[in-house]
Amino acid sequence: MDTVITNLTIGLESALTPETLLFCFIGVFLGTLLGVLPGIGSLISLSLLFPFTFHLSPTSAIVMLAGIYYGTAYGGSIASILLGLPGTPANVAVVEDGYAMARKGRAGIALFLTAIGSFIGGSVGIILMMVASPAIAGIALKFAAPEYFGLMLLGLVAASTMSSGPPVKALAMVAFGIILGLVGLDTNSGTARLIFNNLELYDGISVVIIAMGLFGIAEIVGSISRLSSTSVFSGRITFRSMIPTRQDWRRSAGAIARGAGIGSFFGTLPGTGGAIAAFMSHLVERRVSKNPEEFGDGAIEGVVGPETANNAADQTAFIPTMTLGIPGSASMAIILGVLIIHGITPGPRLVSEHPEVFWGLVMSFWIGNLMLLVLNIPLIGLWVRLLSVPYKFLYPSVLLCCCLGVYSLNSSTFEIWMIVLLGMLGYVLRLLELQAAPLILGFVLGPLMEEHFRRALLVSRGSFKIFVERPISAGLLALCAILLIFALLQSRRRKRELPQPTLKL
Amino acid sequence: MWLRDREWLSGCFITGVGVAVTLYCLANYPLGTFDDVGPGMFPVIMGAFMCVCGLPSIFSTHSERGATLSKIELRPLAAVLAGISACALFIQPFGLIPASTALVFITGMGRKGFDLLHLAFLSAALAIFTSVIFIGLLKVPMELLTWPF
Numbered sequence: 148m149d150t151v152i153t154n155l156t157i158g159l160e161s162a163l164t165p166e167t168l169l170f171c172f173i174g175v176f177l178g179t180l181l182g183v184l185p186g187i188g189s190l191i192s193l194s195l196l197f198p199f200t201f202h203l204s205p206t207s208a209i210v211m212l213a214g215i216y217y218g219t220a221y222g223g224s225i226a227s228i229l230l231g232l233p234g235t236p237a238n239v240a241v242v243e244d245g246y247a248m249a250r251k252g253r254a255g256i257a258l259f260l261t262a263i264g265s266f267i268g269g270s271v272g273i274i275l276m277m278v279a280s281p282a283i284a285g286i287a288l289k290f291a292a293p294e295y296f297g298l299m300l301l302g303l304v305a306a307s308t309m310s311s312g313p314p315v316k317a318l319a320m321v322a323f324g325i326i327l328g329l330v331g332l333d334t335n336s337g338t339a340r341l342i343f344n345n346l347e348l349y350d351g352i353s354v355v356i357i358a359m360g361l362f363g364i365a366e367i368v369g370s371i372s373r374l375s376s377t378s379v380f381s382g383r384i385t386f387r388s389m390i391p392t393r394q395d396w397r398r399s400a401g402a403i404a405r406g407a408g409i410g411s412f413f414g415t416l417p418g419t420g421g422a423i424a425a426f427m428s429h430l431v432e433r434r435v436s437k438n439p440e441e442f443g444d445g446a447i448e449g450v451v452g453p454e455t456a457n458n459a460a461d462q463t464a465f466i467p468t469m470t471l472g473i474p475g476s477a478s479m480a481i482i483l484g485v486l487i488i489h490g491i492t493p494g495p496r497l498v499s500e501h502p503e504v505f506w507g508l509v510m511s512f513w514i515g516n517l518m519l520l521v522l523n524i525p526l527i528g529l530w531v532r533l534l535s536v537p538y539k540f541l542y543p544s545v546l547l548c549c550c551l552g553v554y555s556l557n558s559s560t561f562e563i564w565m566i567v568l569l570g571m572l573g574y575v576l577r578l579l580e581l582q583a584a585p586l587i588l589g590f591v592l593g594p595l596m597e598e599h600f601r602r603a604l605l606v607s608r609g610s611f612k613i614f615v616e617r618p619i620s621a622g623l624l625a626l627c628a629i630l631l632i633f634a635l636l637q638s639r640r641r642k643r644e645l646p647q648p649t650l651k652l
Numbered sequence: 653m654w655l656r657d658r659e660w661l662s663g664c665f666i667t668g669v670g671v672a673v674t675l676y677c678l679a680n681y682p683l684g685t686f687d688d689v690g691p692g693m694f695p696v697i698m699g700a701f702m703c704v705c706g707l708p709s710i711f712s713t714h715s716e717r718g719a720t721l722s723k724i725e726l727r728p729l730a731a732v733l734a735g736i737s738a739c740a741l742f743i744q745p746f747g748l749i750p751a752s753t754a755l756v757f758i759t760g761m762g763r764k765g766f767d768l769l770h771l772a773f774l775s776a777a778l779a780i781f782t783s784v785i786f787i788g789l790l791k792v793p794m795e796l797l798t799w800p801f
Contacts, residue, residue: 316709322698323669329698336691340677367728368728371732371762372727372763539763539766542759543775544774547752548782555792567737579721580662609686
């Protein structure tokens, strides 16, 4: 206990300096602002803003980057709830319910409870970081290729059972997403797949383009004529409408607790992260809920749970980064890079050799989370007013920000043309009532899944037995099978209950 | 198998994409063996899976049949796609301001009863806002206004 307190004091000493607090604030503010803009997510913001941190002290630099990281995650949530545009793939899990809540005028409640849930999720993650880093790193090391494959398969099955439509079609969408994710260079064999002679596709399609094209364009095209003379929500936005009801609190409490647990688990495994945690949380909430038919139409648990899980995962993603030196995601890789530039090498020796850095970071993460909460709750009223902007002004702005955001990825117009193409595809999917959410998860997880699949088979020399011989992997696959069977049975039961078409005499 | 039946069409779409991907990848990328998985293996598996998933929708006779395709909203769709294309065409040769103005005007025309004056104000405001954020803050290499000739 003594050492924990000493560590906390060391941490607070470096974290509570005015300099650190200032940069934390700047990071959170900039991050939220950029995250709200459609087309700009945490990866783009971190890449574009990290040169600013070169002149700062290491602690300030990391604190500012962490602030940007959280800020963009929250900004992405704001965009998903208010505009129906997923700011990051993780937000896809909340777009349906969150945007439905916004259309009913409950956007303020959604934003408020997600802010609180995110804070709790982040705090749980930080506590885990403080207390259990080595133990967690140990468990994470037990996960090898077959386990990762099983985990991702589970995530994809979760994504397909999450949609309210028939699971078979959702699974088809997952497969489609995987195929789109495989476009580009295959690092194992050096073959460029499905690029149809476009060299720009060598690196694959960017996830931002998929999200904007499939969700954004289709949604906007669908809404233009419907919302022609009004706004997304045209009722009066009062302060009272932003305060959650007691029932909201009660339902969210469980979702937050479950989300924090789920997110903390998935965040510690390198390579998985916010997206898969959010989808799993959504699945769990749906199965646990007493009113599952509300999902897709504004169920508060479907918004708060995944966002909490997302934030907890983002937080615990620092654990493998700091203790093992293995970045959990591309954004983590950038933060790792900045640390190294400043002369700090994360790894098992960081905690013992530079305790003030490590604990200072831990404390500043907490302060960053707190600052996010404090900064954004008063601003919720402001953000929600965005909904009352007449749609005729809103949608060209959103489209422009999407296009420019995407252009800034590579300074190439190819990306903008890809949005046109994917926008058409997204509209077709919408007409055919095929879900885009499972597609994007397939897109994100597909290439990773293939890599683990190959690696597992390489290790086992072509034998599939490796997937069932290892206990964790077998367990995960069994869970997938159970979920699938469950979902198929449920959909068959639902079909039988639908009224049969009667003959008109 | 009425052509506007949504269920049948979605099944056709899924199976169609699946068949296309499977055949293309079988023809162009080596499958490899299980102990040396080649680049074609995973795409082919996914493509075949998609084919299979589409079949129930094509051949089903349950009660979701009869749901027809919702109306294709041509005007908003054309306006949005044309507006984005205009942005793509103008941004490099002419710069941010022409590209954003074109996008705002063309997409703005997607709704009935658009007002040119409103669109003009909106495009001016957006041009300022985006230049501050993208060129000023994020330092994305973009010209504000150039003449390529």
